[in-house]
Amino acid sequence: MRRRVFSYLSGPLVLSLLTFADARAGQIDVKVGYADGLRANGFFPDPWGGAAGVIFDGRNPTGTFDDGAIRIDNIGATDVTISNIVVDGFENTSASFSLWSSHVIHPGEKLILTATSGDNFDTSDLPIHAGPSEGGYASSAIPKVHFTVDGSQDLVFSDTGQILNTGGFDRAVNSSGSFVFNESLGWRDIGTTGINDPGGDQTTIPEPGGLALFSLGLVALAVCRSARRPPVD
Secondary structure, three states: OEEOOOOOOOOHHHHHHOEEOOOEEOOEEEEEEEEEOOOOOOOOOOOOOOOOOEEEEOOOOOOOOEEEEEEEEEOOOOOEEEEEEEEEOOOOOOOOEOOOOOEEEOOOOEEEEOOOOOOOOOHHHOOOOOOHHHOOOOOOOOOEEEEEEOOOEEEEEEOOOOOOOHHHOOOOEOOOOOEOOOOOEEEEEOOOOOOOOOOOOOOOOOOOOHHHHHHHHHHHHHHHHHHHOOOOO
16 A cells, blocks of 8 residues: 655654555655575575665675665655665664665665664664563564655654564574574565565575675676787787
8 A cells, every 4th residue: 555755744643644554655665674694594685785776875785794674665757865764663762773874766776774884783683682482572662764755754664564673582592592593584565574474575585695796707707708818919
């Protein structure tokens, strides 16, 4: 279901209007995922940095991540500017993230927001504790994604599926305190499915390093071909 963007007003009523359970507002589609490249066999979000049409606001996309991820797609016919990006609403109430720059997203492009230095967006660890099946508990905290559209429309999206905080607990922790389970969660519209649907929009598990290896292979091939060319008189 698509909802239209509302102009900013003040007061509790408008705050409720600006808080959406679904993912679409006007010409943008907001998705969430979790990127865990430390452990194998997870639904690492795909596409990722380096893919066609992706604006990546994060550290080197070929590195190893253990971080939440947000994706804003421009599904309209005109440019859209996203600014004042803030993520909060975690069990650790002091945790608030404003790591990213303003971006212009052209029609058909995707903006991906994740860790910008180290794992400074490791949202599964707020705080670190095991889940119910491991003798812990699941927090009821609902992460929120705030941003401004085109300099005038303030929106808040609620991650009711608890993707950014991976179900309200650290999915990598077992009862012994060891970090063994892959936390990756594939892209899905914010406010839809949770960790019981680990793939989200994805039906296969991508290899996060596959794109980097493919790119390196192309570079190596180009170098080899260049070296084999006869000199030009």
